[in-house]
Amino acid sequence: MDAPTFPQTGLVRLSAILGPSGPIPVSKSTWWQGVKDGRFPKPQKLGPRTTVWKAEDIRALFESVRDE
Numbered sequence: 001m002d003a004p005t006f007p008q009t010g011l012v013r014l015s016a017i018l019g020p021s022g023p024i025p026v027s028k029s030t031w032w033q034g035v036k037d038g039r040f041p042k043p044q045k046l047g048p049r050t051t052v053w054k055a056e057d058i059r060a061l062f063e064s065v066r067d068e
Contacts, residue, residue, distance in 0.1 A: 006059065011044070011052040023062045 006016070006023055019025035026034070034040035041057035 007055040008059070010055050011046075012055050012058060013050075013052055017053060017058055023058065 006012075014028065014031070016022050017024050018028065018031060024031070024040075031040060035042060041053055041061060043051045043053050045051055
């Protein structure tokens, strides 16, 4: 993940999270299974077809994986 391109705060959609352009290189199905299992942050629903995550939660996830 290039730090200047990923927001520090705010809300991000799944397309900004998952690779190849996002910081987390997993498929959608792996991501949703991880959310269900508690490995990945829980989303927030903004509307019936709009799901977002806090940028801070995604940064924390990426930093914890990168440090391992």
